[in-house]
Amino acid sequence: MTDTSLTLAEQESRRRRRQTRRALLAPALIIILAISIMPLGITALYSFLTPGTYGGVIWEFTPDAYVQFLFERDIFDGTLQFNDSYLTIYMRSIGLAFGATIGALLIGFPTAYFIATKPREQRNFWLFLITLPFWTNLLIRTYAMLLILRDEGLINLSLMGVGVIERPLSILYTDTAVFIGLIYTYLPFMVLPLYASLEKLDFRLVEAGYDLYANRFRVLRHIIAPIAKPGIIAGCILVFIPGLGAYITPALLGGGKKLMIGNMIAIQFGSSRNWPFGSAAALILMALVVIALLIYARSVSKGARAHG
Amino acid sequence: MTSDTAKAPEDGTTRRSMISARELTKTFGQGETAVTALDNVDIDIRENEFFTLLGPSGCGKTTLLRLIAGFELPTSGLIQLDGQDITALPPHVRPVNTVFQNYALFPHMTVSENIGFGLKMLGKSSGEIEARVKQMLSLVQLEAMANRRTDQLSGGQQQRVALARALAPAPKVLLLDEPLAALDLKLRKNMQIELKSLQAETGITFIFVTHDQEEALTMSDRIAVMRDGQILQIGTPKEIYDKPTHRFVADFIGDINILEAQVEGTEGDQTRVRLKDGTTMLARSTGADTQGHCAVALRPESIRVAQAGDTPALTGQLENLVYMGSAHNLHLRLGSGEELVVRHGGSTEGLDLSPGAQIGVVIAPGGARVLA
Numbered sequence: 076m077t078d079t080s081l082t083l084a085e086q087e088s089r090r091r092r093r094q095t096r097r098a099l100l101a102p103a104l105i106i107i108l109a110i111s112i113m114p115l116g117i118t119a120l121y122s123f124l125t126p127g128t129y130g131g132v133i134w135e136f137t138p139d140a141y142v143q144f145l146f147e148r149d150i151f152d153g154t155l156q157f158n159d160s161y162l163t164i165y166m167r168s169i170g171l172a173f174g175a176t177i178g179a180l181l182i183g184f185p186t187a188y189f190i191a192t193k194p195r196e197q198r199n200f201w202l203f204l205i206t207l208p209f210w211t212n213l214l215i216r217t218y219a220m221l222l223i224l225r226d227e228g229l230i231n232l233s234l235m236g237v238g239v240i241e242r243p244l245s246i247l248y249t250d251t252a253v254f255i256g257l258i259y260t261y262l263p264f265m266v267l268p269l270y271a272s273l274e275k276l277d278f279r280l281v282e283a284g285y286d287l288y289a290n291r292f293r294v295l296r297h298i299i300a301p302i303a304k305p306g307i308i309a310g311c312i313l314v315f316i317p318g319l320g321a322y323i324t325p326a327l328l329g330g331g332k333k334l335m336i337g338n339m340i341a342i343q344f345g346s347s348r349n350w351p352f353g354s355a356a357a358l359i360l361m362a363l364v365v366i367a368l369l370i371y372a373r374s375v376s377k378g379a380r381a382h383g
Numbered sequence: 384m385t386s387d388t389a390k391a392p393e394d395g396t397t398r399r400s401m402i403s404a405r406e407l408t409k410t411f412g413q414g415e416t417a418v419t420a421l422d423n424v425d426i427d428i429r430e431n432e433f434f435t436l437l438g439p440s441g442c443g444k445t446t447l448l449r450l451i452a453g454f455e456l457p458t459s460g461l462i463q464l465d466g467q468d469i470t471a472l473p474p475h476v477r478p479v480n481t482v483f484q485n486y487a488l489f490p491h492m493t494v495s496e497n498i499g500f501g502l503k504m505l506g507k508s509s510g511e512i513e514a515r516v517k518q519m520l521s522l523v524q525l526e527a528m529a530n531r532r533t534d535q536l537s538g539g540q541q542q543r544v545a546l547a548r549a550l551a552p553a554p555k556v557l558l559l560d561e562p563l564a565a566l567d568l569k570l571r572k573n574m575q576i577e578l579k580s581l582q583a584e585t586g587i588t589f590i591f592v593t594h595d596q597e598e599a600l601t602m603s604d605r606i607a608v609m610r611d612g613q614i615l616q617i618g619t620p621k622e623i624y625d626k627p628t629h630r631f632v633a634d635f636i637g638d639i640n641i642l643e644a645q646v647e648g649t650e651g652d653q654t655r656v657r658l659k660d661g662t663t664m665l666a667r668s669t670g671a672d673t674q675g676h677c678a679v680a681l682r683p684e685s686i687r688v689a690q691a692g693d694t695p696a697l698t699g700q701l702e703n704l705v706y707m708g709s710a711h712n713l714h715l716r717l718g719s720g721e722e723l724v725v726r727h728g729g730s731t732e733g734l735d736l737s738p739g740a741q742i743g744v745v746i747a748p749g750g751a752r753v754l755a
């Protein structure tokens with residue numbers, strides 16, 4: 076008898092604890108709902124509606140936006156024809172974001188390693204320098220980049236001054252300019268997670284590697300890189316994803332001629348007045364990112380299982 | 384061996400030298416903050432030897448190991464390995480492996496991968512690596528742990544993985560920097576025995592660092608006692624214990640009484656000294672500087688309480704009687720005010736051991752030694 080009553084009392088107290096937990100979680104859940112799930116839902120909904128003539132949407136459901144992504148409707152006979160212009164923009168964007176990620180990794184890794192091997196009291200100073208750009212608006216920094224890259228800019232003037240080149244290299248308004256701009260903009264997002272994982276690295280492991288006949292390159296490859304892997308992955312994700320959706324950098328440094336996904340989507344909501352297509356394009360971008368992350372996550376867990 | 388001053392090793396062999404350092408000096412920092420961690424060290428460590436570096440904290444033991452491993456470059460001097468000058472070689476081409484104090488096992492590799500790492504870097508075939516790893520695992524009795532991650536091992540097991548990893552590439556010299564310091568007493572005793580037998584089995588030269596004198600005495604073929612970046616004495620444990628040439632060495636190894644004295648003259652291989660309380664006695668010369676002021680070293684076990692009929696060499700007032708299990712330690716206060724500890728093994732019957740009693744002691748022949 077006492078046993079059951081005890082259990083009942085226990086059940087009651089557990090139920091109450093569960094309720095309290097739910098109540099405490101509620102604000103967080105509401106915020107997540109409001110700032111991430113709802114806008115996503117609205118975007119998904121709009122992507123299946125019909126564009127209004129002056130922007131906005133008309134409440135008629137149609138998958139046209141997704142069809143438009145790959146096909147063009149012939150004006151005369153209304154047949155669908157394959158159109159790769161949007162696909163090309165996606166491929167270009169992925170290529171640029173991927174290149175910028177690799178570039179940021181190649182520059183960011185030595186930088187983070189340099190900071191992590193400084194005496195502890197000097198590290199904060201170097202980290203401060205890395206985060207310094209965040210103190211200025213991205214737009215202004217990008218304009219500064221524009222001044223540096225243009226034909227009469229710092230790079231061309233100094234190269235001509237030294238006599239390496241005779242005529243200015245036209246860097247501005249090319250893919251190269253966008254590439255440089257992306258690396259510049261997102262480099263801190265690469266350096267910081269890399270630093271966080273390298274700072275924890277026990278440098279006696281590096282010595283153990285040298286001791287066991289590994290040269291510098293092999294110590295980097297077999298010891299430092301695997302241990303810093305979480306930082307490398309975090310840095311790559313933090314550069315690749317925002318790089319893929321970059322707007323200001325391609326708009327200014329690409330001169331509006333060389334579109335990236337972000338610019339293309341912006342145009343749909345602006346001058347093209349095709350909100351459903353803009354929404355569909357945004358969702359396709361997101362789907363690509365999620366698929367890429369899933370493939371990655373699967374390969375990691377498979378690797379872990381093979382090891383385990 | 385009749386003369387204490389002879390420099391030849393006690394076992395009479397003249398084995399080939401595996402590590403030779405000449406005038407090795409290492410200074411850290413510059414200007415006023417410079418620290419001389421090693422000061423003009425000469426050392427010869429022989430093939431197939433269990434060699435121990437012993438000394439207090441900060442005396443330069445780790446620095447000497449790091450110079451041999453190649454993690455640091457000497458400020459001056461040279462190091463030879465098996466006749467070849469390795470002073471400027473980077474660590475990854477030296478056939479020398481290290482067992483690190485904190486083990487430094489690679490956290491992202493299994494036990495087997497850790498052990499096989501050196502062989503892999505040497506470009507051995509995977510079949511060869513597998514066979515060697517298996518052999519190493521059985522050597523350190525960790526066959527069952529082959530595929531574990533290193534953080535799933537106990538301290539003693541990690542220690543053995545570190546050992547196996549360093550032994551797998553069959554280095555010419557194995558460096559061990561206080562490898563047992565993190566283990567509890569019982570495990571440490573076991574590992575001492577294991578290390579010693581591993582050294583005998585593999586025939587690899589071990590250079591072992593410790594600041595535990597008992598560990599050094601039980602395990603080593605030879606010991607170098609260091610202080611302030613210098614090597615004070617190199618010898619077998621017996622030589623170091625019985626025939627210290629330096630006051631610091633005598634004091635550092637085991638219990639010893641050190642009395643201030645004045646040299647009176649030499650008589651054969653003995654020196655006549657006058658203690659501060661005025662008594663004179665004969666003590667063995669050690670070849671060290673014995674002009675004028677010196678010290679006389681007496682091990683507690685080479686002194687005994689005078690029986691009826693003995694002529695006491697020294698007399699003191701009993702201050703303290705400490706029971707040690709198998710013996711008593713008598714703490715005497717000499718006329719000079721210095722303390723003398725005598726180990727009395729037999730029964731205390733018939734002895735007046737009341738506090739303040741005057742007790743005479745006899746010194747065994749050769750039991751007193753003159754130190755600079």
Ligand SMILES: Nc1ncnc2c1ncn2[C@@H]1O[C@H](COP(=O)(O)OP(=O)(O)OP(=O)(O)O)[C@@H](O)[C@H]1O
Pocket residue numbers: 411412418419420438439440441442443444445446447594
């Ligand atoms: N990288 C370094 N920079 C500056 N000084 C150092 C460095 N390494 C060692 N030293 C100094 O050199 C001296 C010898 O140090 P070492 O580590 O060799 O001593 P040790 O005998 O191994 O001591 P312990 O028993 O405490 O490990 C010490 O005074 C130490 O402070």
Ligand SMILES: [Mg+2]
Pocket residue numbers: 444445446560
């Ligand atoms: Mg040390």
